[in-house]
Amino acid sequence: MKIHKYDTVIVGAGGAGMRAAIEATKRSRTAVLTKLYPTRSHTGAAQGGMAAALANVEEDNWEWHTFDTVKGGDYLVDQDAAEILAKEAIDSVLDLEKMGLPFNRTPDGLIDQRRFGGHSRNHGEAPVRRSCYAADRTGHMILQTLYQNCVKQGVEFFNEFYVLDQIITEVDGVKKSAGVVAYELATGEIHIFRAKSVIYASGGCGKFFKVTSNAHTLTGDGQAAVFRRGIPLEDMEFFQFHPTGIWRMGILLTEGARGEGGILRNKDGERFMEKYAPVMKDLASRDVVSRSIYTEIREGRGCGPEGDHVYLDLTHLPPEQLDAKLPDITEFARTYLGIEPYTDPIPIQPTAHYAMGGIPTNVMGEVLADNTTVVPGLYAAGEVACVSVHGANRLGTNSLLDINVFGKRAGIAAAEYASQADFVELPGDPEAFVVEQIERLRSSTGTERVATIRRELQETMDANVMVFRTEQTIKTAVEKIAELKQRYKNVAIQDKGKRFNTDLLEAIELGNLLDLAEVMAVSALARKESRGGHYREDYPNRDDVNFMRHTMAYREVGADGTESIRLDYKPVVQTRYQPMERKY
Amino acid sequence: MATPVLEKTEPAGSASAASPYITVTFRIRRFNPEVSAEATWQDFQIEIDPKERVLDGLHKIKWDLDGSLTFRRSCAHGICGSDAMRINGKNRLACKTLIKDINPEKPITIEPIKGLTVLKDLVVDMEPFFQAYRDVMPFLITKDTNEPTRERLQSPEDRERFDDTTKCILCAACTTSCPVFWNDGQYFGPAAIVNAHRFIFDSRDDAAEQRLEILNDKDGVWRCRTTFNCTDACPRGIEVTKAIAEVKRALITRRL
Structure with a gap:
C-alpha cells in the first residue's frame, strides 16, 4: 500500500474534472485520479453544443437563459444556482475559445450559435440561437481542449486509478474529508491519497439502464462512494430519457438533428409530435418528446415488426446540410444500422441519458452533509453532483455548460480551501473497507455471475422506472433490486489476478449500480406527483403543494447492521420566478 | 485446449422463427504474465447477431465464458478511442466494426495493436x-x-x-x-x-x-x-x- 499527499485530489477526468484541474493546479499541488485515460471520458460523446447568451447572432441575455433553465427543470431548479449558470456561461465559453476550442464561426468570425430545445427569446416567445457548437462533436472538442490545457499546465494524472472509497474523519464532531482510497488497475495495488480537498467529478450512473446513451464505465462510482459514508444523494428519481437513441442500442442522436429540421414519424408516417406539442412540435422538451414516443408505441403506432420504435426522418434535408452540421450522427446510422439517412428514416427510441440528481452541493461546489451543513474539504461538480441547476429535467446544452461553470468553481474553491487548511488525520486502517471488498470478491466461491445480475438489473430498470412509472412498477423494481442485492453477496469472479483485473472492477461497479438503483427507485416511489423526467401515471400532475422540494436520500445502518434508505426533503431556492404551468 | 462454447440465449418458443444468430469463432491473442511468459492463441465460439459489434462479441466472451479476458472499452460507439485492436490483421475499433463486415465464416482474429508493449491480452502500454x-x-x-x-x-x-x-x-x-x-x-x-x-x-x-x-x-x-x-x-x-x-x-x- 502506498500513501500519497496532495493539497487537492480530483476524482475523474472528464469535462468537470479537467476544468477543475486547470484551476486547482494553478493554486495547489493537485492530483487527478481517473479510471480511464482522460480523453476516454463520456464528455466526448456530447454532441449538440454549450448554451451561453453571447448574443452573437441575435438578441439574447443571461436572464432569459436563467428563466428557460428554471422552466425546463419544471421549477425544481434552485434559482440562485441557475442564475450563476447562465451568467457565467458567457465567460465559460470565452475561456474555452481562448484555450483553443475550435467553435464553428459566423461569417464575421464570431462563435456561431444555433437553436436547441427549450431555449427561447424573452421567456418563451420564440426559439433563440444560444447553443455554441462545433459541428455535432462539441463534447469531443471540449474534452480535447481541456486535456490539451492540462498537458500545457503539467496537470498530474493517475490514469486507470479507481477511487473505491471516500475517507471521512470526524474532528470535534464535524465530518471532514481526509482523502480517498484508490485501486491501481495495472498492478492491483491499493493507494491512499491524503488530501486537504477532494473533488468528485466522476460522472453519471446510466448503466443501470439497458437502453442508454451512457458508456459502459458510467457506473456511479463517486455517488456510491460518498453515499456509503453517510453523505445524502439529492433528487435521484429524476433521470432524463433522451428521445432519440438508436433503436435497441441507445446510441445518442443529437437533438440538433431536430434543430436542423428532422421530424419524428410513427408507422403511418404521421408527424405525431403535432398532437402533443402543437407549437414546439419535435423540439418540445426532452421529457415531453420521450413520453410522446412511448405513447405512440403503446397505442400500436410504433414501427417495425414488433412496433417498438419510431422514425427520425432526415430525408427531406439536403445532403450538404447533413454533411456539414450532422456528420457524426449520420455516420452512426450508416455504421450501426446500415441505413443511409439521405434516403431512409432512422429507427429510434428514447434512451436513458442523464442523471439530474447526485451529490448535493452548494454553488461553490461544496458537498452538503444535510440540507445546510458543508463537509469541509469535500467538493463535487458535473453530472455526479446536484447543485441543482437542472431540477426535474435538464435542458439540452446545459450539461456541457454545467461542467465548465461548476468544474471551474469547484476547482478554485477546493484549492483555496486547501491553501488554508491542514491535513485531516486518517482513521486507523483507512484501506480496510476496500481491502475487505476486494478480498471477498477475489476469494468468493459463490455461484452468481456479475453479467447475469447486471442484465436483470438493467431489465427491471427499463421495464419499471423508465419514462412511465406507477406505484406498482416502482415497487416491482424495489423488490427486484433487493433480491439482486442479496444475490450480489454471492457473486464470484473468474479472474483472481492482480494485473489489469477488469473482471474484479466490473463486480465492484455492479455493486455501485445496485446501491444507486435502489436510491433512485425508493426516491421515485415517494414522489407522488409528475414533474419533468419523473412521470407517475398514477399521479399525472405536478403537485407544488406537497412536492416542490428536493429529495434527500440517506443511507441508514441499524443497530443490527441492516441497511435502509431514509428520505428527507430540502426546500427549493426560488428567487425571481414563481412556478407556472409548463407549456411549450 | 477445448474451445469454450456459448449456448444460444434465445427466448423459449422462438425456435421456429428465423434466428438472426450465427456461430462465430473469435481467435484471440492471450497474454497474462501472471500466468505465463508466452502469448498464445485461444478460440472461443459464440452465438451472435451479425449486426452486432466485435465489442459485443468480446463482451459475450468476458461476461459468459471467461472473465479474465481483458480489453479496454468505454463509450462503445467510436468516440472515446479506448478499443483500438488488430482485427483480422487490420487496426480497427472493436465498437465500430460489425461482425457481418469482416467475414464471420472464418475465425475472426483479434490481437493487440502493434508496436506498444502488451501488458495483458489486448491491453497495451499507451x-x-x-x-x-x-x-x-x-x-x-x-x-x-x-x-x-x-x-x-x-x-x-x-x-x-x-x-x-x-x-x-x-x-x-x-x-x-x-x-x-x-x-x-x-x-x-x-x-x-x-x-x-x-x-x-x-x-x-x-x-x-x-x-x-x-x-x-x-x-x-x-x-x-x-x-x-x-x-x-x-x-x-x-x-x-x-x-x-x-x-x-x-x-x-x-x-x-
Whole structure:
C-alpha cells in the first residue's frame, strides 16, 4: 500500500474534472485520479453544443437563459444556482475559445450559435440561437481542449486509478474529508491519497439502464462512494430519457438533428409530435418528446415488426446540410444500422441519458452533509453532483455548460480551501473497507455471475422506472433490486489476478449500480406527483403543494447492521420566478 | 485446449422463427504474465447477431465464458478511442466494426495493436503514444500579451483549414498501423503529427515554427514513407497521410 499527499485530489477526468484541474493546479499541488485515460471520458460523446447568451447572432441575455433553465427543470431548479449558470456561461465559453476550442464561426468570425430545445427569446416567445457548437462533436472538442490545457499546465494524472472509497474523519464532531482510497488497475495495488480537498467529478450512473446513451464505465462510482459514508444523494428519481437513441442500442442522436429540421414519424408516417406539442412540435422538451414516443408505441403506432420504435426522418434535408452540421450522427446510422439517412428514416427510441440528481452541493461546489451543513474539504461538480441547476429535467446544452461553470468553481474553491487548511488525520486502517471488498470478491466461491445480475438489473430498470412509472412498477423494481442485492453477496469472479483485473472492477461497479438503483427507485416511489423526467401515471400532475422540494436520500445502518434508505426533503431556492404551468 | 462454447440465449418458443444468430469463432491473442511468459492463441465460439459489434462479441466472451479476458472499452460507439485492436490483421475499433463486415465464416482474429508493449491480452502500454502526443505541444500558444476580452475572431475558411485533424480521438489505430513505428518506436508516429497539424494550421496559433522544428527532428515527419496504412486505419476518416504531407510541405516552404 502506498500513501500519497496532495493539497487537492480530483476524482475523474472528464469535462468537470479537467476544468477543475486547470484551476486547482494553478493554486495547489493537485492530483487527478481517473479510471480511464482522460480523453476516454463520456464528455466526448456530447454532441449538440454549450448554451451561453453571447448574443452573437441575435438578441439574447443571461436572464432569459436563467428563466428557460428554471422552466425546463419544471421549477425544481434552485434559482440562485441557475442564475450563476447562465451568467457565467458567457465567460465559460470565452475561456474555452481562448484555450483553443475550435467553435464553428459566423461569417464575421464570431462563435456561431444555433437553436436547441427549450431555449427561447424573452421567456418563451420564440426559439433563440444560444447553443455554441462545433459541428455535432462539441463534447469531443471540449474534452480535447481541456486535456490539451492540462498537458500545457503539467496537470498530474493517475490514469486507470479507481477511487473505491471516500475517507471521512470526524474532528470535534464535524465530518471532514481526509482523502480517498484508490485501486491501481495495472498492478492491483491499493493507494491512499491524503488530501486537504477532494473533488468528485466522476460522472453519471446510466448503466443501470439497458437502453442508454451512457458508456459502459458510467457506473456511479463517486455517488456510491460518498453515499456509503453517510453523505445524502439529492433528487435521484429524476433521470432524463433522451428521445432519440438508436433503436435497441441507445446510441445518442443529437437533438440538433431536430434543430436542423428532422421530424419524428410513427408507422403511418404521421408527424405525431403535432398532437402533443402543437407549437414546439419535435423540439418540445426532452421529457415531453420521450413520453410522446412511448405513447405512440403503446397505442400500436410504433414501427417495425414488433412496433417498438419510431422514425427520425432526415430525408427531406439536403445532403450538404447533413454533411456539414450532422456528420457524426449520420455516420452512426450508416455504421450501426446500415441505413443511409439521405434516403431512409432512422429507427429510434428514447434512451436513458442523464442523471439530474447526485451529490448535493452548494454553488461553490461544496458537498452538503444535510440540507445546510458543508463537509469541509469535500467538493463535487458535473453530472455526479446536484447543485441543482437542472431540477426535474435538464435542458439540452446545459450539461456541457454545467461542467465548465461548476468544474471551474469547484476547482478554485477546493484549492483555496486547501491553501488554508491542514491535513485531516486518517482513521486507523483507512484501506480496510476496500481491502475487505476486494478480498471477498477475489476469494468468493459463490455461484452468481456479475453479467447475469447486471442484465436483470438493467431489465427491471427499463421495464419499471423508465419514462412511465406507477406505484406498482416502482415497487416491482424495489423488490427486484433487493433480491439482486442479496444475490450480489454471492457473486464470484473468474479472474483472481492482480494485473489489469477488469473482471474484479466490473463486480465492484455492479455493486455501485445496485446501491444507486435502489436510491433512485425508493426516491421515485415517494414522489407522488409528475414533474419533468419523473412521470407517475398514477399521479399525472405536478403537485407544488406537497412536492416542490428536493429529495434527500440517506443511507441508514441499524443497530443490527441492516441497511435502509431514509428520505428527507430540502426546500427549493426560488428567487425571481414563481412556478407556472409548463407549456411549450 | 477445448474451445469454450456459448449456448444460444434465445427466448423459449422462438425456435421456429428465423434466428438472426450465427456461430462465430473469435481467435484471440492471450497474454497474462501472471500466468505465463508466452502469448498464445485461444478460440472461443459464440452465438451472435451479425449486426452486432466485435465489442459485443468480446463482451459475450468476458461476461459468459471467461472473465479474465481483458480489453479496454468505454463509450462503445467510436468516440472515446479506448478499443483500438488488430482485427483480422487490420487496426480497427472493436465498437465500430460489425461482425457481418469482416467475414464471420472464418475465425475472426483479434490481437493487440502493434508496436506498444502488451501488458495483458489486448491491453497495451499507451504511455509512449501519449508521450509523443505531449511532445508536439498539443495546445494553443499565442503571443498576445493582453488576452482579448471577447473571443478571437476566426473566419469560417480559417476554421475549416484544420477541421479534419480536430476529429482525432487518440485511439492509436494510425500510429500502431505504421511500419516505421513498428520498427522504431522513437518515431513520433501519425497521431502526434495529426495533433501538431491541428495547431500548425490554426490561424489563432503562434507556435507553428516551434512545432515544425520538433517534427523536423530525425524521429519526426521525414520518417514517414507514405504507406497510407494510417489513413486506412483511422476510424474517424481523417486523411492522416495528407495531413503529414501538409506538415512536410510547410517544413519545406515554411509558409503556412
